[in-house]
Amino acid sequence: MILIAYMRSICRGMLSSSSRLGKLLRRILGKRGPYPDVSCDYELLQDEDMVGEQARLRTSWQSPEIPQRQRFLVDSQLSAHKRGVATPVFDVLVKALRALSVPAGSSVLEIGCSSGYYSEVLASADLGLVYSGCDYSPAFIEMAEEKYPDIAFDVQDATELRYADRSFDIVISGCCLLHIPEYSVAIAETARVTGQYAIFHRTPVVIGRSTEYFRKKAYGVETVEIHFNEEEFIGLLTQSGLRLVATYTLDESIPEGSACRTYVCRKVLM
Numbered sequence: 001m002i003l004i005a006y007m008r009s010i011c012r013g014m015l016s017s018s019s020r021l022g023k024l025l026r027r028i029l030g031k032r033g034p035y036p037d038v039s040c041d042y043e044l045l046q047d048e049d050m051v052g053e054q055a056r057l058r059t060s061w062q063s064p065e066i067p068q069r070q071r072f073l074v075d076s077q078l079s080a081h082k083r084g085v086a087t088p089v090f091d092v093l094v095k096a097l098r099a100l101s102v103p104a105g106s107s108v109l110e111i112g113c114s115s116g117y118y119s120e121v122l123a124s125a126d127l128g129l130v131y132s133g134c135d136y137s138p139a140f141i142e143m144a145e146e147k148y149p150d151i152a153f154d155v156q157d158a159t160e161l162r163y164a165d166r167s168f169d170i171v172i173s174g175c176c177l178l179h180i181p182e183y184s185v186a187i188a189e190t191a192r193v194t195g196q197y198a199i200f201h202r203t204p205v206v207i208g209r210s211t212e213y214f215r216k217k218a219y220g221v222e223t224v225e226i227h228f229n230e231e232e233f234i235g236l237l238t239q240s241g242l243r244l245v246a247t248y249t250l251d252e253s254i255p256e257g258s259a260c261r262t263y264v265c266r267k268v269l270m
């Protein structure tokens with residue numbers, strides 16, 4: 001047992017490097033190759049570190065290390081989902097979109113789309129929506145374009161989108177606000193480019209406490225994760241001209257006063 005654990009730790013070190021040996025080993029071991037955890041090593045940031053750490057880690061998701069690591073996990077989630085296994089993060093978004101009853105052919109933009117895998121989720125749900133995606137990571141968009149050559153993808157930052165006002169029927173903020181220090185600007189941009197609905201998918205919130213900032217590792221790369229005070233978050237939606245019409249809870253811990261929810265908003269005419 002000790003020998004196996006030792007060998008594993010050596011392999012993990014070699015695989016996480018970008019060496020030729022690492023690449024060769026990855027090819028040999030294929031999908032069994034070990035990758036760092038999705039999320040680990042959470043540390044609550046103190047007030048004095050918040051601004052500096054957010055600035056330092058603002059571009060962390062642009063690391064070229066992340067897409068392959070994330071995709072390894074996503075591919076297994078997608079295949080389970082297609083076999084009919086319940087996958088709450090996918091199922092909730094499908095449920096939220098289905099409830100909108102928009103006509104077939106309606107356009108959807110996912111902001112923070114990573115490698116564009118939600119296009120497969122939407123296609124397998126047969127919602128008849130026309131999906132496109134953007135992300136601030138060139139490496140993610142390169143992977144998305146390779147995987148889905150018929151879908152439109154752009155490298156764009158959520159806080160300064162180059163799309164015209166009301167370019168899409170539905171805009172999904174795809175679990176990216178929590179990594180964006182200027183999240184109020186990103187909310188306003190989401191509201192600006194949608195014509196009808198904005199969905200803030202998988203948003204971590206805290207209840208009865210101020211917004212919290214954590215440093216953590218995502219796929220082995222340091223980043224910041226924000227857990228929004230829910231009241232403040234809903235206030236920002238309202239200020240951006242969005243009316244909350246539905247909330248789906250993915251995860252909730254009442255004693256800890258924390259939850260992860262998908263918020264569906266209707267654009268209010270302004």
Ligand SMILES: C[S@@+](CC[C@H](N)C(=O)[O-])C[C@H]1O[C@@H](n2cnc3c(N)ncnc32)[C@H](O)[C@@H]1O
Binds near residue numbers: 062111134179180202
């Ligand atoms: C946790 S992943 C979410 C992926 C997918 N949307 C989902 O819901 O599973 C966060 C994504 O947001 C992207 N992201 C982070 N900051 C961004 C920004 N300022 N503008 C656009 N995308 C950003 C990251 O590159 C990453 O692909």
